Amino acid sequence: xxxxxxxxxxxxxxxxxxxxxxxxxxxxxxxxxxxxxxxxxxxxxxxxxxxxxxxxxxxxxxxxxxxxxxxxxxxxxxxxxxxxxxxx
Numbered sequence: 470x471x472x473x474x475x476x477x478x479x480x481x482x483x484x485x486x487x488x489x490x491x492x493x494x495x496x497x498x499x500x501x502x503x504x505x506x507x508x509x510x511x512x513x514x515x516x517x518x519x520x521x522x523x524x525x526x527x528x529x530x531x532x533x534x535x536x537x538x539x540x541x542x543x544x545x546x547x548x549x550x551x552x553x554x555x556x557x
Contacts, residue, residue, distance in 0.1 A: 501527070 484490050505527045515521055522528075 484493070505524050508524050508527065513520065519525060
């Protein structure tokens with residue numbers, strides 16, 4: 470199936486192409502894997518025993534990010550105002 474080409478008068482941006490989006494995601498996944506496994510070669514000074522676990526900082530960062538996003542979604546329900554909040 471051939472993808473439809475956009476009209477020539479419209480400007481195309483870098484991530485308008487699904488191919489470029491896939492490339493970016495693959496590069497991001499590769500960077501995450503490299504950093505995760507680099508933990509085996511880095512000497513760390515740890516303050517708590519659980520910091521010695523392999524990939525602790527990567528896992529901790531991922532979990533913290535997920536918690537932050539989910540809590541922000543819930544906080545939005547509390548703080549969200551109607552579209553015409555400031556109108557009389």
